[in-house]
Amino acid sequence: MPSSENKTFTLKAAGLLDIDKGEVVRPGILKIQGDRIVGVGGKPEGDVVDLGDLILMPGLMDMEVNLLMGGRGEVAETGQMKDDPPLRMMRAVGNARRTLRAGFTTVRNLGLFVKTGGYLLDVALMKAIDAGWVDGPRIVPAGHAITPTGGHLDPTMFGAFAPHVLNLSVEEGLANGVDEIRRAVRHNIKHGAQVIKTCGSGGVLSHTGHAGAQHYSNEELRTIADEAHRRGLKVAAHTHGADAVRAVVEAGIDCIEHGFLIDDDVIELMVERGTWLVATTALADGMEVLEQATPELKAKAAEMFPKAKDSVLAAYKAGVKIAVGSDAPAIPHGKNALELVALVSRGLPELDVLRGATTLAAELIDADDRGRLAEGLLADVIAVPGNPLEDISVTQRVKYVMKGGKHFTG
Structure with a gap:
């Protein structure tokens, strides 16, 4: 999976949880460079990791x-x-x-x-x-x-x-x-x-x-x-x-x-x-x-x-x-x-x-660099098979994990 410090790549999914607004934004587009989120929404940039029907969430x-x-x-x-x-x-x-x-x-x-x-x-x-x-x-x-x-x-x-x-x-x-x-x-x-x-x-x-x-x-x-x-x-x-x-x-x-x-x-x-x-x-x-x-x-x-x-x-x-x-x-x-x-x-x-x-x-924990999917924050991202606002149990079935821009198997 892409994780180059110099290249931007994109996570693409069916939706993205905006934890502040309390809604799932569709589609889910998250741009990553190094260990940080550098963009939310818009057109994908660089290599694309297509996560299909999954919903992106903060770690x-x-x-x-x-x-x-x-x-x-x-x-x-x-x-x-x-x-x-x-x-x-x-x-x-x-x-x-x-x-x-x-x-x-x-x-x-x-x-x-x-x-x-x-x-x-x-x-x-x-x-x-x-x-x-x-x-x-x-x-x-x-x-x-x-x-x-x-x-x-x-x-x-x-x-x-x-x-x-x-x-x-x-x-x-x-x-x-x-x-x-x-x-x-x-x-x-x-x-x-x-x-x-x-x-x-x-x-x-x-x-x-x-x-x-x-x-x-x-x-x-x-x-x-x-x-x-x-x-x-x-x-x-x-x-x-x-x-x-x-x-x-x-x-x-x-x-x-x-x-x-x-x-x-x-x-x-x-x-x-x-x-x-x-x-x-x-x-x-x-x-x-x-x-x-x-x-x-x-x-x-x-x-x-x-x-x-x-x-x-x-x-x-x-x-x-x-x-x-x-x-x-x-x-x-x-x-x-x-x-x-x-x-x-x-x-x-x-x-x-x-x-x-x-x-x-x-x-x-006084950490202002994580907890939401927003530009400038750590690229700590997971993907789940459904809308957690409607079914919290999807958090038990995590299918994709990224920490600091690095991919891990969910």
């Missing part, structure tokens, strides 16, 4: 993934102890490739919670992808998730390990108290993190405590926000419970991940403060990992998931800014578009869901 974005976890060959119960960093990186290459070929050209990798010796594997993966060594989406890396001992993102929690099994360091995100938290955040920033991920409450897979229980103190949460914001980074917090979400929002943290148990009062506060929500609502339709879960964890899911289906619609109606995130590998890598389908099934309009995976996602 999709997933604001909650962990490419270093899940994927082929990982065993959830023992992987934390058996899989060393080189093996995780090899698996992550496959996860990244599947994510890109599913049409997701940008992701936030939200927080390692694995033992790495302090290395930021997602930063390394980002660099390898940016250098063209491996195929994958553009990555906004968080480094290690910042979590207290026994917090939801403490990896020893998921396996209910005995004391001293898989000891973790501050450089691996396990931080208690203000001083350790500052050190953990600074370690991430020093080594390339572009966003900070923290643990605001328990979760479905936490073996102890209520899923909505607040894990860090108010002072500790403020410390995370302060340390990140002074360096120009945003903070995302895994948080479910309404009281915990309130504490996180009042601490100045920018984005709530999940928020399954938020109520109207907290939603109002999120609107007032401009706090984002990445709802990961497809999880409420079931998680593969729960098939082998204990009865206690299944009971927790049965309590939380129905509330999650209602809370995202309430947040949307109130005006909370919602960006799309799948929480892969809780949703399998490469199946990220399940989240778009789930959001529409909750009652959100197709156009606003698509914006949550394009223009709004770009706003969340």
Whole structure:
């Protein structure tokens, strides 16, 4: 496929999604030079890639993934102890490739919670992808998730390990108290993190405590926000419970991940403060990992998931800014578009869901070079077999992927 830096070529399709106007423009003509879009509409120029009846769209974005976890060959119960960093990186290459070929050209990798010796594997993966060594989406890396001992993102929690099994360091995100938290955040920033991920409450897979229980103190949460914001980074917090979400929002943290148990009062506060929500609502339709879960964890899911289906619609109606995130590998890598389908099934309009995976996602990560098909922006383009404004499920059947002017098989 054409991708010369010096020659203009054209993608031609049956239509093109104008995400700002909320309509499909026919026919779809997109002119590419190097890694940029240089024209929309008009007569084709240079070589033409004819995509027939497909509809062109901006590359999709997933604001909650962990490419270093899940994927082929990982065993959830023992992987934390058996899989060393080189093996995780090899698996992550496959996860990244599947994510890109599913049409997701940008992701936030939200927080390692694995033992790495302090290395930021997602930063390394980002660099390898940016250098063209491996195929994958553009990555906004968080480094290690910042979590207290026994917090939801403490990896020893998921396996209910005995004391001293898989000891973790501050450089691996396990931080208690203000001083350790500052050190953990600074370690991430020093080594390339572009966003900070923290643990605001328990979760479905936490073996102890209520899923909505607040894990860090108010002072500790403020410390995370302060340390990140002074360096120009945003903070995302895994948080479910309404009281915990309130504490996180009042601490100045920018984005709530999940928020399954938020109520109207907290939603109002999120609107007032401009706090984002990445709802990961497809999880409420079931998680593969729960098939082998204990009865206690299944009971927790049965309590939380129905509330999650209602809370995202309430947040949307109130005006909370919602960006799309799948929480892969809780949703399998490469199946990220399940989240778009789930959001529409909750009652959100197709156009606003698509914006949550394009223009709004770009706003969340402060990227003004992507998210729409417009002159001067990155040539991150996908093509789907139908109008996504009428049938969101076409995003699950991506037939063509381009990232930065380079063609990838859909």
